[in-house]
Amino acid sequence: MVYRLLNLFIIFMMSVLIAFAFNMFLLPQKILSGGITGIAMIFGLVTPFNTGSIIFLLNIPIIIIGYLRLGKQFILYSLFSVVVTSLSLQVIPLRGISDDPILSAVFGGVIVGAATGLIFRSGASTGGFDIIGMVLTRKRELPLGILIFAMNAIVVFISGFVFDWDLALYTMISIYATGKVVDTVHTRHIKLTLMIISKQGEKVKKKLLSNLVRGITVLDGEGAYTSERRNVLITVISRYELAHVKRMIREADPHAFVNITQTVDVLGYFRRD
Template sequence: MKNSAAWIFKNEVFVKLVVIVISGILAGVALNMFLIPANVFSSGLPGIAQLVSGAFDKFLGMQFETGILIFVLNIPIFLLSWLKLGKSATVYSFLAVVAMSLSTMIIPVVTVTQDTLLNSLVGGVIVGISAALCLKFGFTTGGLDIVALVIAKTTGRSVASLMFLQNLVIIAVAGLMYDWQTAIYTILSIYCLSVVVDKLHTSSQKVTAFIISSKSQEVVDKLKVNIPRGMTLLDAKGAFSNSSSTVIMTVVSRYELYDLEKYVYEIDEKAFVNIVPTQRVLGQYWNEDQQRAYLKELHS
C-alpha cells in the first residue's frame, strides 16, 4: 500500500502489539544494561521503582526486582485509567507496562561499559525511544503519562509542572541516598529521555492540525463524533492542480493526535495532514465534561 499511515491504522492491533514488545525490550535493555549497573535513575515510575529497589538493598539488605515494583506501582494508576480513559487506552498501556516489567525481570543486569556518563546518555536515549514509540501509537508506558492524559482530558490543562516535580524528587532522593554525582548523571539521563521523546513524538501539549482532503465533509463528520474539538474550514486552491479544496483546521492535545490521524485516514487514505506545534490556546478549548455534553446533545 502506497500510504503507510493508512496501512498502520488498518492493522492497528497487530502494529500496536509489535510496538509494545519492542518498547518493552528497549526499556529492559536501558534499565538493566545501562542505568541500573551505573546507579543512574530513569524518570517517572521506573525511576521511582529503581529508588525503592535501591533503598531495600541499601538499608535492609533485601533484593527487590525493579520489574515487579514497576508493575505494582502502576496498579492504582491503571484503575484510574480504566475509570477515566476507557478500556482500549488502558489495555494497551497495561500491556506496555507488563512488557517492560517482564523484560526487566528476564534481561540480566550486566555492565556494558564502566563509563557512567556513557551509561547515562545511552540509557536515557533508549528509554526515550521506548516511551516515544508508545506515545506515537496512541498509548503510554503507564505512570504519570496516564495521570497527564486524565488531567488533559478532564481539564484541558497540561501537567508539565507535576512531571517536573516528580523528576526533581527522583533526582533529590538519588543525591541523598547515594551522592550528588549520581544526581547529576540522573539529570543527564532524564534530559536525554525528554529530548528523544520531543523529537520522535512532540514536545507540545497541544498541536494544530491542517487537513486537506477531497472528502473534507466526511472527515469533519467523523471527527465531530469521535474527537469533539472546534474545527475551522478554510477555502484553498492547489498551486499546481488549480483545483479548489477545503482545509480543516483543528487544535487537539498530543494524546488525541494518534486518533485524529487514524480517523482521517479511515475516510481518506490520500489526505494531506500537516501537524504544527501550538504554544498557547486562548478561548474555548473543551474539557471532557464539555465534550461529553456536546456528544449527548448531538445524539439526542
Template sequence: MFLFEAKRILIVIFGAFLNAVSLNLFLIGANVYASGFTGTSQLLSSVFIDFFGIGISTGVILLILNIPVAILGWYKVGRGFTVYSFISVIFTTTFLTIIPVEQWSQDIILNAVFGGVLGGIGVGMTLKWGASTGGLDIIAMVLSRMKDQPIGKYFLIINSIIIALAGIIYEPENALYTLVALYVSTRVIDAIHTRHEKVTAMIVTRKADELQQAIHDTMVRGITILPARGAYSKVDKNMLYLVITRYELYDLERIVSEIDPNAFTNVVETAGIFGFFRRND
C-alpha cells in the same frame, strides 16, 4: 485491522524490551534513575534493599504502582490507550525479571547516556503508536484534560523529586547523572514522537460534521470549522482547525483515517497558544 493491531502490540512489546535493557544493563547498576514511574520504582527498590534488606525488584514495584493508574486511565483517558499501556507495563516487568542486572561499563557517563538513549527510543516508539509506558503518562493526560496546563509541567515535578531524592539518599553526583539520563531520553523521545507539547492540526474534509463529532467523543478540544474550496477540483469542503496535545495525535490520526481516508491533514508545531484550549460545553 488485525495486522495493524498485531504490529502495534509488537512495537509496544519491543519498546518495553528496550526500556528493560536500558534499566538492567545501564541505569540500575550505575544508580542512575529513569524518569516517571520507572525512576520512582528504581528508587523505591534501592531504598528497600539498602535500608530495609527487602529485595523487591524494580519491575514488581512498577507493576504495583501502575495498577491504580490503569484503573484511572480506563475511565478517564480511554480503554484502548490504557490496555496498550498496561501491556507495555506487563512486558516491561517481565523483561526486567528475565534480563539480569549487570553493569556493562564502569563509566557512569556512558551508562547515563546509553541508558537514556535506549529508554528514550522505547518510550518514543510506544507513544508514536498510541500507547504509553503507563504511570506518569496516564496521569499527565488526565490532568491535562482537567486543567489547561502543559503536560511537561507534571513530568518536571515528579522528575525533580526523583533527582532530589537520588542526591539526598545517595551521592549528589547521582542526581547530576540522573539529570543527564533524563535530558538524553527526553531529546530522543521528542525526535521520535513530536517535539512540542501541543500541535495544531488543519484537516480539509468533506465530512466535517462526522469528524467533529468523532473528535469530540474522544477528546475535549475546541474545533473551528472554516469553509474551504479545492483550487483544482473546485469542490466545496471544510477545514477543521484544532490544537491538541502530542499525546492525542495518534487518536486524531486514527479518527481521520476511519471517518474520511481522503481528508488532507497538516500537523504543525505550536510554540504557544492564547485563549481557550479546551472545549466549553
C-alpha cells in the same frame, strides 16, 4: 484487529528495548530510579516495609485512576508493557556496554525515551508516573516528557540525600534525555492549524467531517489572478492526525492548496484524546 495487533507488537518490542537500555546502560552504572520505584526505595530505607510491597501499594491508586480516566484498554496495554519489561529484565544479561557513567546515562536515557514515546503512541504507558502524566495532559496541553521529567526530578533530588549525589546527578541527565526524546516522539500536545483552499471545498469538508472529530470553518474565497471562486476551510488538529488528514485531502482534491502552521494555543472546546 490488525491495528490492535500492530500496537501490541510495538508495545512488546519497545518494552524489551527499555529492558535492554536498563540492563546494558543504566543499571550497570547504578543509575538511581525515579518515579514510583524511586519513592519505594526511599520509603524502604527509612521504614521497616519491603520495597517491593511499597511499589505494589503505590501503583494500586495510580492504576485505578488510570482505569477511570484513561480507559480499560489503556490500562491493560500498560500492564502488558510492565510485564514484558519485567520479564525482559530477567532474560537480558546485566552487562554494561560503556564504563563511562555520563555516556551510559545519555544513551540509556535516549533509548528509554524513544521506546517510551512509541509506547505512548500505541495507546499504552510504562506504568507509574507515566499514567499520572497521561492523566494530567488530558486536562492541559503540557509536553508529556517534560512533565514526567519534572515529577521524576523531585524524586531523584530527594534520593540524592538518601543515596549518593553523584548517582543522583547522573540519573538527572538520564531522565532529562528521556523526557526530551519522549516529547520528540509523543507529539499529541502539538496542535496544527490547516488552511485548505480548494475548488472541491464541499467534497473536502465531507471527507474530513466523516473521518475526524474536528470542527471546520468554511469561508468563501476568490483567486486574485484567476478570479475563480474557492472555498477556504480552516481547522485545528493534533500533530498525530496530520498524515491521515493530508491523505484525505489528497483523495478529495489532489489540487488543493494547504497551509499548515503550528498553533501556540487553543481556547474553547478541543477534543484532546
